[in-house]
Amino acid sequence: MTSDVLSVPSGLLIGGERITDGSGGTHAHIYPATGRPNAHIRLAGPDDIDRAVASAWEAHREWMSLTVDRRRDLLVDLADAVRENLDDLARLNVHDYAVPISFAGNAILLERFLRHFAGYIDKLHGATTPVTGSFDINLIEREPYGVVGVITPWNGSLVVSGSCVAPALAAGNAVVLKPSEVAPLAALRFGELCMDVGLPAGLVNVVPAGPEGGDALVRHPGIRKIHFTGGDATARKVLQSAAANLTPVVTELGGKSANIIFGDADLDAAAMLSAHQGPLMQSGQSCACASRVLVHESVHDAFVEKFVAVIQASTIGDPLDPQVVCGPVISQSAADRILAVIEQAVTQRSGELIVGGKRLGGELAQGYYIEPTVFIGVDNASALAQTETFGPVVSVIKFSDEAEAVRVANDTNYGLNAFVQTTNLSRAHRVARQLEAGSVWINTFSDISPQGPYGGCKQSGFGRTGGLEGLHEFLQVKNIRIGMR
Numbered sequence: 001m002t003s004d005v006l007s008v009p010s011g012l013l014i015g016g017e018r019i020t021d022g023s024g025g026t027h028a029h030i031y032p033a034t035g036r037p038n039a040h041i042r043l044a045g046p047d048d049i050d051r052a053v054a055s056a057w058e059a060h061r062e063w064m065s066l067t068v069d070r071r072r073d074l075l076v077d078l079a080d081a082v083r084e085n086l087d088d089l090a091r092l093n094v095h096d097y098a099v100p101i102s103f104a105g106n107a108i109l110l111e112r113f114l115r116h117f118a119g120y121i122d123k124l125h126g127a128t129t130p131v132t133g134s135f136d137i138n139l140i141e142r143e144p145y146g147v148v149g150v151i152t153p154w155n156g157s158l159v160v161s162g163s164c165v166a167p168a169l170a171a172g173n174a175v176v177l178k179p180s181e182v183a184p185l186a187a188l189r190f191g192e193l194c195m196d197v198g199l200p201a202g203l204v205n206v207v208p209a210g211p212e213g214g215d216a217l218v219r220h221p222g223i224r225k226i227h228f229t230g231g232d233a234t235a236r237k238v239l240q241s242a243a244a245n246l247t248p249v250v251t252e253l254g255g256k257s258a259n260i261i262f263g264d265a266d267l268d269a270a271a272m273l274s275a276h277q278g279p280l281m282q283s284g285q286s287c288a289c290a291s292r293v294l295v296h297e298s299v300h301d302a303f304v305e306k307f308v309a310v311i312q313a314s315t316i317g318d319p320l321d322p323q324v325v326c327g328p329v330i331s332q333s334a335a336d337r338i339l340a341v342i343e344q345a346v347t348q349r350s351g352e353l354i355v356g357g358k359r360l361g362g363e364l365a366q367g368y369y370i371e372p373t374v375f376i377g378v379d380n381a382s383a384l385a386q387t388e389t390f391g392p393v394v395s396v397i398k399f400s401d402e403a404e405a406v407r408v409a410n411d412t413n414y415g416l417n418a419f420v421q422t423t424n425l426s427r428a429h430r431v432a433r434q435l436e437a438g439s440v441w442i443n444t445f446s447d448i449s450p451q452g453p454y455g456g457c458k459q460s461g462f463g464r465t466g467g468l469e470g471l472h473e474f475l476q477v478k479n480i481r482i483g484m485r
Contacts, residue, residue: 023045075118258419406435
């Protein structure tokens with residue numbers, strides 16, 4: 001299993017230059033599949049954040065001095081560069097957090113978002129309206145904030161770079177991109193590509209940082225808007241820090257998504273989707289994880305049998321092996337926390353453990369591997385069903401009718417995703433409209449696309465990425481009135 005120290009970008013990218021002496025110190029990056037260091041990452045401190053923001057403002061002015069067709073073409077060039085380097089980006093993504101190479105869609109999504117939002121650059125329309133009691137000209141325009149901060153999670157730096165950096169640039173902003181120190185490798189390579197294609201120096205600055213650097217970014221008076229993706233505890237700190245300058249913040253946070261299996265569902269397809277959307281994909285380390293599987297009582301036993309069979313037939317192991325679908329969790333502390341959740345659920349009898357529940361040994365013992373874990377008969381009021389585990393652990397809950405399914409699905413503080421498995425079109429429409437979630441996926445995975453707005457409600461955050469709504473997050477409205485006397 002690959003574990004050597006990598007030859008990867010490890011400095012900060014500020015103003016088109018690599019900074020190798022970041023004031024935030026150095027972070028030893030641990031490869032979760034082996035538990036050993038594979039890179040040493042320079043971190044940004046407050047002084048580096050100052051430089052990045054100043055550089056971004058210069059780049060913003062240069063960016064806006066270019067014609068729309070030139071900006072569009074440069075963003076298309078960046079999308080082309082990402083496509084040419086998909087294998088490199090995917091491999092770095094694996095080394096970031098040991099996501100299996102078979103799940104290489106993160107790099108592809110980055111390209112798709114860039115290409116999609118490049119097309120908006122010359123199509124940003126304003127409006128005019130009549131004015132009461134006047135013949136004045138009333139213009140309503142959208143303009144960029146100037147410099148925005150984008151904070152990515154360790155489990156999705158490339159996806160967030162696509163869903164946030166692409167529309168931010170299309171809207172005319174410059175970006176200070178802060179990937180997590182836990183997983184900065186692919187984001188740094190993306191920053192290099194931004195420089196290679198000729199974007200203005202400093203238009204995309206990449207500054208891996210820990211809590212000190214992140215707080216400096218959020219508090220910086222030169223940052224006009226923040227987009228944060230991560231956990232709710234950190235989000236509260238971000239909001240408190242941003243309040244110092246009344247900086248607006250968009251958040252995409254966690255989830256405890258319900259996956260409702262109705263009696264008329266295709267059980268084979270539902271079992272496959274539930275296994276991959278639940279404990280297998282990213283080892284359950286995804287805000288979109290369908291961690292609560294609600295199953296109609298008429299098909300409960302048949303579904304569980306198929307569900308467990310899919311899980312047990314799936315390959316767990318080396319993330320660089322194309323046959324592997326489930327890798328390790330991110331760290332030793334994460335493994336300890338997840339195993340404690342499992343132990344507590346067993347002790348408190350929150351449900352019946354029917355598969356998994358242990359750390360893997362043998363040749364995988366040095367990595368942070370936990371068996372995909374399934375509880376049945378789970379009480380939806382239990383901590384197991386209500387707290388985001390962020391690991392390969394799912395709860396199966398039985399329901400008797402549609403109303404109960406909707407009630408249980410909505411009985412959570414989160415509201416990011418919901419999933420419905422049914423062949424009844426009327427039911428699909430009816431239930432989807434009752435579910436308290438930003439996205440509802442019917443008979444399909446959470447297949448995020450540039451065309452669809454993505455985000456949550458309740459404690460899963462506010463604001464959107466993707467679609468026209470995601471573009472508008474990086475634009476502010478201006479009203480111009482011209483007197484016609």
